[in-house]
Every structure is written in structure tokens, then in C-alpha cells.
């Protein structure tokens with residue numbers, strides 16, 4: 001086994017160039033001349049975080065159920081009060097556990113995207129099984145909601161060496177799991193443009209990293225809600241200044257609590273205080289950005 005310092009240039013270059021950010025798909029202006037696009041997403045993981053680890057903790061299952069029972073209704077109310085459409089990424093097993101939740105999300109005008117089968121880590125699944133799980137997940141969500149998902153957020157943003165190939169086979173419009181830019185870009189595989197739009201994420205714009213807790217390790221939330229709101233607000237402010245995309249990842253069992261839902265409410269109020277902001281689902285933003293691929297705009 002060679003050490004990385006012994007690798008030939010072709011080895012390290014090959015690893016880096018496997019999947020890259022290609023051309024930027026940041027438009028000159030967003031829909032209807034908007035200056036900034038805002039994409040709010042909620043990863044409805046619920047009990048699947050515990051299930052994918054093979055766990056059976058009753059306590060953590062109950063925390064997952066909180067996501068469905070309290071988090072989702074509270075989030076849907078906030079979105080409805082503000083007339084905002086958002087995207088929910090749902091593991092297929094969560095779809096099967098809570099089909100009514102998914103149908104309600106779609107009925108209220110939101111998008112549902114792929115988020116694995118049971119929140120499995122793609123890099124831990126053999127390639128042939130990974131393909132089967134993503135296809136089964138797409139079929140399952142379509143059967144529940146009547147709408148076939150057009151986008152994927154890989155569980156834990158864990159992207160395997162075959163994930164992109166499977167996304168292309170599924171004919172997806174976009175992925176939202178990679179981090180090479182603030183604004184949308186086209187994913188390039190081994191130098192070849194794929195036509196798939198990346199709507200980039202970052203841990204900075206994810207509620208879970210600030211609030212996750214594990215009773216038996218040193219992992220503890222260390223930030224006040226106001227501190228998290230401050231980071232999200234700064235990310236939006238600069239996106240607005242630059243005419244870019246502000247994309248935020250949240251979780252019903254993280255942001256849905258009484259002390260935290262106000263982060264989302266205050267953030268929306270702050271964003272609403274700006275002219276020319278386009279709130280849209282990931283699918284709508286990806287479709288708009290993809291027009292740049294066709295028109296060269």
C-alpha cells in the first residue's frame with residue numbers, strides 16, 4: 001500500500017478530478033428580476049438516524065417521533081404564515097412510517113426530494129446495493145405522494161464514487177450535497193459536464209452542527225439560538241449583496257423546538273425586510289439555474 005506522499009501525479013490528480021464543480025450556474029438575475037434566491041430545506045430524518053446506526057434506543061426513537069409530531073407541523077405553520085414554499089428531503093423509510101406527513105407536505109405546495117432509503121451512508125453500501133436503494137426510494141416516495149422526486153440530498157452529505165452515476169441514471173435535475181461554491185454550478189465527472197445542477201450545502205448553514213447532542217459523548221450544543229441566527233443572517237446578507245443563492249439546511253427534530261423555531265421566524269422576517277428576494281423550492285431554483293445551461297446566459 002503506497003503512502004499518499006509516494007503517489008504519482010496521476011493518482012492524486014485523478015482523485016481530485018473525479019467529481020468537480022464545472023461552470024457556474026449563477027444567473028445574472030433570478031426569477032422575475034429577483035436579486036437573491038432563498039432555498040429553505042428540511043431533512044425529515046426522524047427515527048432514521050437511529051435506525052441507520054442499527055440502534056433501538058427508545059429515547060432516540062421518541063426524539064425522532066418529535067420531528068413528525070411537533071417539528072413538522074410547527075415548520076409547516078411557519079412556512080404557511082409566510083407564504084413560503086420549501087423542500088423536504090425524506091428517507092424512504094420515513095416516508096413509509098409517515099405517509100400522511102409526506103402527502104400533507106406536498107399538498108401544501110412543498111417539494112419532496114430523495115434522502116436515501118434508511119439514511120444509510122452511501123460510502124458504506126456496496127455500489128450495486130446503493131443503486132437499488134436510490135431507485136427503490138424514488139419509487140416509494142412517488143407512490144406515497146404521487147410526485148416523482150427530481151433532486152437528491154445524500155444522507156449525511158455522504159457521496160460515494162457511484163452516487164453521481166446513479167443520479168444520472170435516475171435522470172435527476174439536481175443534487176444538493178456538495179460544497180464547491182456558494183452558488184449553483186454544473187457537476188463535472190472526470191472532465192465531462194453532466195447537466196446535473198449542484199445546489200451547494202455547507203455545514204455552516206446547517207442547524208444540526210450547532211445543536212446536536214449525544215448523552216454519552218462530549219458532544220453538546222454550545223451555541224445560543226441568537227448565535228446561530230447571527231451566522232445564518234450573515235450568510236444571507238452576503239448572498240443578497242452578491243446576488244447569489246442562500247440555501248439553508250434544517251431538521252424538524254432540531255429546529256422544531258419552542259426555543260429554536262424563532263430562529264427560522266426571525267430569519268424569515270429579516271429576509272422579508274429586503275426587496276427582490278425569491279423564495280423557492282430547490283427544484284424551482286435548479287430548473288431556473290439550468291436554463292443557463294441551455295441558453296448560455
Ligand SMILES: [Zn+2]
Nearest residue numbers: 043045155156
Ligand atoms: Zn438527513
